[in-house]
Amino acid sequence: MGIAPAAASAGGPAYEAWLAADMHGEMGYMAENQDSRRDIRAWMKDAKSVLMCGFSYANPGVESGPVEGSGRIARYSVRTDYHQLLRDKMGELRDWLKIAVPGSHSVPFCDMSPILERSYASAAGLGWQGKNAMLLSADIGSYFLIAGLGLDMELPADSAGPDHCGTCTKCLDACPTDAFPKERVLDASKCIAYFTIESKGAIPEEFRAGVGDWVYGCDVCQEVCPWNRFEAPARALPPPKIATELPLDELAGPKSANVRSRLKGLPIARAVRKRLTRNALLAMGNSGLAKYKPLLESYTDDKDPVLAEQARWSLARLAQE
Ligand code: B12
Ligand code: SF4
Ligand code: SF4
Numbered sequence: 052m053g054i055a056p057a058a059a060s061a062g063g064p065a066y067e068a069w070l071a072a073d074m075h076g077e078m079g080y081m082a083e084n085q086d087s088r089r090d091i092r093a094w095m096k097d098a099k100s101v102l103m104c105g106f107s108y109a110n111p112g113v114e115s116g117p118v119e120g121s122g123r124i125a126r127y128s129v130r131t132d133y134h135q136l137l138r139d140k141m142g143e144l145r146d147w148l149k150i151a152v153p154g155s156h157s158v159p160f161c162d163m164s165p166i167l168e169r170s171y172a173s174a175a176g177l178g179w180q181g182k183n184a185m186l187l188s189a190d191i192g193s194y195f196l197i198a199g200l201g202l203d204m205e206l207p208a209d210s211a212g213p214d215h216c217g218t219c220t221k222c223l224d225a226c227p228t229d230a231f232p233k234e235r236v237l238d239a240s241k242c243i244a245y246f247t248i249e250s251k252g253a254i255p256e257e258f259r260a261g262v263g264d265w266v267y268g269c270d271v272c273q274e275v276c277p278w279n280r281f282e283a284p285a286r287a288l289p290p291p292k293i294a295t296e297l298p299l300d301e302l303a304g305p306k307s308a309n310v311r312s313r314l315k316g317l318p319i320a321r322a323v324r325k326r327l328t329r330n331a332l333l334a335m336g337n338s339g340l341a342k343y344k345p346l347l348e349s350y351t352d353d354k355d356p357v358l359a360e361q362a363r364w365s366l367a368r369l370a371q372e
Contacts (some may be wrong), residue, residue, distance in 0.1 A: 052105075053175030057091055057098040057201070076240035077250055088306035092359045095158050097203040102144070102157075103168070103175035105186070106137060109194040109282035110291055115274075117264050121296035122334040125244065125268025126194060128318040129291040137161040137198035139238040140287065152204070161198035168197045176209030182234040183272035185338055189215055193273050215278070222272035227261035239277035243269035245329050248322060252355050254333060259364065263337050266302065266330040267319045292317060299338070302331035304346055329361050336365025339372050 091098045108127050115126060128370050129134070141159030148155050160166060169186045173179060177197075178188035185193040189212070216234075230241035239245050243265050247281045254262060273279055293313060301310045306322065314320045320326075332350060335343040347369070350362035 052146065053103055053172075054206045055101045055103055055171045055175035055176050057095075057100060057112075059101070059171050059174035061189065074247055077252075086151045088167050089170075091166055091171070091201050096202040097156060098158075098201040099205040100202045100208065101171050101175065102200040102202060102206075103172040104137075104141070104198050104200075105177050105191070105195040106133070106140075106173065106198065106287045107191050107195045107283050107285045108133075108288055109192065109279075109285055111282045111284055111288070115270070115295040118296040120266070120298060120338070120340065121298070122266030122299050122302060122331055123264050123270075124266060124295055124297060124319055125270050126295055127196060128267055129293050129295055130285070131289045131292070131316055132163050132318045133196050133288065134318075136288070137196060138163075141198050141200045149189045150198060153243075156203040158201040159198070160201070161196075166199070166297075168199060171199060172197045174208070174211050174221075176212050179212045179214045179216070180235055181278075182216050182220065182275065183226075183231070183276065184196065184237040185273060185276075186234055187211075187215070187276070187278050189278065190281075192279035192281060193276060193360055194279060194282055196288075218278065221275040221277070225275040227263055227269075227271060229261075242347065243271075247326075249358050251326070253360060254329070256364070259333055260337060260368075262333055264334045266299075266327065266334055299331045299335050299343070300346060303328045303335070304352075325358065327356060329358055332358065332361045332365050336361075336368040339369070341369060341372075344369060 070197050091101055108130060119122065137257065138159050138161040141161065145159055148157055162217065168324045169180055178186050181187045181193065186197065187193045223234065228241045228243055230238050232238050241258065243262050246258060246262060247265055247267050297310065303305065306330065311324065332347060335347060344366060346360045347366045350358050353359040
């Protein structure tokens with residue numbers, strides 16, 4: 052937890068470069084509200100300070116990695132959807148403040164508001180923005196989510212945390228789709244998290260092999276980070292509800308409705324059936340497992356052209372094995 056001034060001047064030259072280069076794919080909203088994303092006062096006129104909090108979702112001791120026949124999902128998505136949960140937690144703080152400081156005004160936010168949360172969190176001393184663009188803490192690594200509370204009171208600001216990346220480049224080297232044009236700048240239109248969570252259409256062919264077995268999000272640039280060796284346990288979030296590996300034939304097969312019922316209330320439930328099916332068909336193509344051929348064949352004439360084309364690509368890839 053830390054305090055940033057309302058005018059934390061979030062973004063800086065890297066943000067300008069990022070906007071100019073159009074690296075947001077189908078996420079057109081990211082190019083909108085540019086000024087408000089940099090300065091909370093654009094949408095909270097009376098803001099003077101911003102309280103920023105980090106909530107660990109690490110699961111120390113639980114192995115997470117490729118499992119034959121399964122697709123991987125990002126670690127943050129195995130617990131109850133954090134958007135409302137963390138906004139509500141910040142809302143409790145707002146309600147408490149209203150009593151402690153009568154007449155005070157504060158606005159909670161988490162992930163959904165036009166604001167550069169990582170920059171504000173960094174200015175509030177929660178950590179530094181690593182070369183993988185993640186906010187990293189020397190105490191709890193990067194497996195944490197961010198939420199904030201805009202405040203109408205001037206509180207003493209914390210100072211930005213020092214950068215501990217040093218000469219390390221593990222995350223840049225490991226990214227399977229080469230999504231970092233330079234340190235700390237992510238080309239979102241090449242990120243597996245974008246392809247598997249946000250993108251509605253076909254995943255471009257040149258990135259399909261790189262997507263590997265990821266079916267929802269991606270953790271590669273965090274898994275390789277030395278600062279995540281000391282994962283702190285999650286205290287503020289509910290326990291994981293599912294494993295980070297999901298059977299591919301269940302995701303795309305006739306029993307997909309059963310899997311979806313297990314995903315209820317989790318961030319992954321936000322993905323519509325078509326998107327998860329597309330991702331599972333892609334992962335089957337990358338699996339090297341011939342057992343998926345019949346299921347893939349059943350999709351080659353699907354009425355959805357994205358699924359049909361993905362199935363054909365995956366069959367062709369399996370045929371090359
Ligand atoms: C859209 C979005 C995405 C998009 C695009 C992300 C992107 N970086 O462009 C996609 C779908 C790809 C995505 C992926 C992920 N996301 Co996301 N995402 C967001 C969202 C909603 C907006 C981010 C945004 O505005 N990006 C625009 C760029 C320009 O901003 P930025 O990366 O935050 O930071 C830039 C500037 O600060 C600047 N900068 C950084 N350091 C420095 C230093 C100096 C000196 C200067 C001048 C500038 C500068 O350059 C940075 C890179 O361009 C935020 C929530 C929010 N409102 O902030 C969550 C958020 C960033 N995501 C989050 C998470 C967890 C993820 C994933 C890990 C999910 C997953 N496992 O699949 C991946 C990680 C990918 C990665 N390596 O960053 C968390 C990050 C928590 C943390 N500890 O950092 C956030 C904060 C959500 C939350 N409330 O917790 N995400
Ligand atoms: S989340 Fe995956 S694809 Fe996206 S930048 Fe990190 S390693 Fe690359
Ligand atoms: S892997 Fe290395 S360069 Fe990347 S964020 Fe972690 S410490 Fe920084």
